[in-house]
Amino acid sequence: MNKIIYFEKKALELLKILTLPYMIGFVQGHSYLTQQQIMDVKNALNSNDNNKDIVTDYEQRLSDLIGNGYGISFASGRMAFYSILKTLNIGKGDEVILPAFTCSVMLNAIWRTGATPVFTEIDPETFGSDADGIKKKITPRTKAIVAQHSFGIPCNINEILELAEKYGIYVIEDCAITFDSTINGIKVGNFGDAAIFSTDHSKPVNTIIGGFFYSNNRSLYEKVKVFSSELLQLDNRHQKRLYEQFLFERKYYTPEKYPRSIILNNYNALKKRLSSGKNEFTFLEGDYKKQGSQDSGYPYPSRIPSFLAQIGIFELERWEKEKKHRKNLLNQYLDIISESNSNKFISREYFNPEKDIVPLRFVFRHPDHKNMMRRMSQFIDVNWTWFMEPIICCPDGPGSLGYNQGTCNKTEKVCNEIINWPCVLDESWDSKLMEIFRKIINDEK
Numbered sequence: 150m151n152k153i154i155y156f157e158k159k160a161l162e163l164l165k166i167l168t169l170p171y172m173i174g175f176v177q178g179h180s181y182l183t184q185q186q187i188m189d190v191k192n193a194l195n196s197n198d199n200n201k202d203i204v205t206d207y208e209q210r211l212s213d214l215i216g217n218g219y220g221i222s223f224a225s226g227r228m229a230f231y232s233i234l235k236t237l238n239i240g241k242g243d244e245v246i247l248p249a250f251t252c253s254v255m256l257n258a259i260w261r262t263g264a265t266p267v268f269t270e271i272d273p274e275t276f277g278s279d280a281d282g283i284k285k286k287i288t289p290r291t292k293a294i295v296a297q298h299s300f301g302i303p304c305n306i307n308e309i310l311e312l313a314e315k316y317g318i319y320v321i322e323d324c325a326i327t328f329d330s331t332i333n334g335i336k337v338g339n340f341g342d343a344a345i346f347s348t349d350h351s352k353p354v355n356t357i358i359g360g361f362f363y364s365n366n367r368s369l370y371e372k373v374k375v376f377s378s379e380l381l382q383l384d385n386r387h388q389k390r391l392y393e394q395f396l397f398e399r400k401y402y403t404p405e406k407y408p409r410s411i412i413l414n415n416y417n418a419l420k421k422r423l424s425s426g427k428n429e430f431t432f433l434e435g436d437y438k439k440q441g442s443q444d445s446g447y448p449y450p451s452r453i454p455s456f457l458a459q460i461g462i463f464e465l466e467r468w469e470k471e472k473k474h475r476k477n478l479l480n481q482y483l484d485i486i487s488e489s490n491s492n493k494f495i496s497r498e499y500f501n502p503e504k505d506i507v508p509l510r511f512v513f514r515h516p517d518h519k520n521m522m523r524r525m526s527q528f529i530d531v532n533w534t535w536f537m538e539p540i541i542c543c544p545d546g547p548g549s550l551g552y553n554q555g556t557c558n559k560t561e562k563v564c565n566e567i568i569n570w571p572c573v574l575d576e577s578w579d580s581k582l583m584e585i586f587r588k589i590i591n592d593e594k
């Protein structure tokens with residue numbers, strides 16, 4: 150598109166957003182934190198020795214919540230994944246199977262080790278990994294299978310475990326977008342040889358950026374621990390940018406102020422583009438391409454800074470309340486959609502008695518996806534809809550990371566139809582959100 154037309158369109162779009170009285174996003178700021186808690190976060194940021202006690206405390210609490218295993222925190226989920234692959238000696242000549250419904254940073258982590266990613270179809274009911282798809286892609290070179298649980302819905306992992314056992318392949322659970330959901334009472338993260346979690350700002354436990362390794366295998370944990378003990382920290386300037394982002398989101402990521410946050414984010418992005426200085430990422434955006442960018446400006450992999458672990462401790466202290474709220478929103482969505490003409494589009498997995506789902510987002514497939522998204526965009530930040538392509542956060546397209554369009558048709562169809570509704574919000578907005586959902590699902594004016 151011509152640059153001038155692009156900027157004109159963008160300016161008009163932003164002007165329209167500015168007139169909106171509110172907008173509901175998929176990320177919520179930490180508005181519940183008290184001034185004293187903010188001081189605790191700031192003190193952790195300023196402590197010179199990068200307070201190890203806070204990180205240890207956070208790791209213990211998070212591991213205890215997942216199960217009886219062992220955990221190690223990282224600056225992101227992808228870095229936890231990379232560290233597992235390296236510890237398992239997976240590299241050149243090896244293949245790693247994962248769904249064609251992933252984030253570019255997972256592929257980047259595989260490419261960094263020298264191994265090759267192999268894509269498989271997802272199960273359109275769970276939106277996650279599927280044993281049938283995986284079976285077709287196993288070769289003598291397959292060293293690991295990524296079993297991804299999506300949007301809070303556990304995938305049917307027992308079938309994947311059977312396959313892995315038969316062929317002697319490691320299973321790494323990708324729990325980046327599913328936290329605290331269970332199958333027959335067992336929490337995700339406890340099925341495979343190891344699991345990764347993400348705690349970035351769009352995830353159930355929000356530490357702005359962050360990731361977690363978890364395993365019930367003590368010997369694997371000890372090895373990852375040795376690997377991670379050598380790692381560098383994000384530098385002080387980067388940590389300060391993250392702290393400022395935390396304060397910004399705390400202030401602006403509420404429905405009333407959300408339209409203003411979009412304008413400010415666009416303004417800051419433009420300022421960054423115009424300044425010709427070196428890349429100063431906040432969100433580790435250097436990992437979206439095939440090779441690790443040499444000048445991304447942060448150490449890869451790295452550990453979580455202690456002030457983010459401190460935020461994580463506060464997040465975990467209120468998790469039970471947050472979990473209840475998410476499940477409550479899911480039930481309300483299900484009640485409304487069940488009574489509408491769209492009831493045929495709901496995944497049966499939401500009613501699977503073996504699964505307890507803690508939703509990240511409420512998702513379904515709708516054939517009139519485009520029209521629904523257009524109507525939602527007056528109230529919901531639909532630009533944050535995930536998996537409208539087989540690989541998200543991919544500036545150069547899925548092909549640049551090894552995915553060939555047309556190779557996972559079933560998954561691409563899901564991408565063309567997917568709808569996301571938020572499950573994170575201040576409770577005072579619940580009834581408004583449901584009013585909007587009811588209107589849109591019933592196609593009312």
Ligand SMILES: Cc1ncc(COP(=O)(O)O)c(C=O)c1O
Nearest residue numbers: 225226227252325347349359360
């Ligand atoms: C399915 C999936 N796996 C892994 C990740 C990586 O998490 P992180 O951004 O913490 O590295 C993401 C990120 O959103 C994701 O969507």
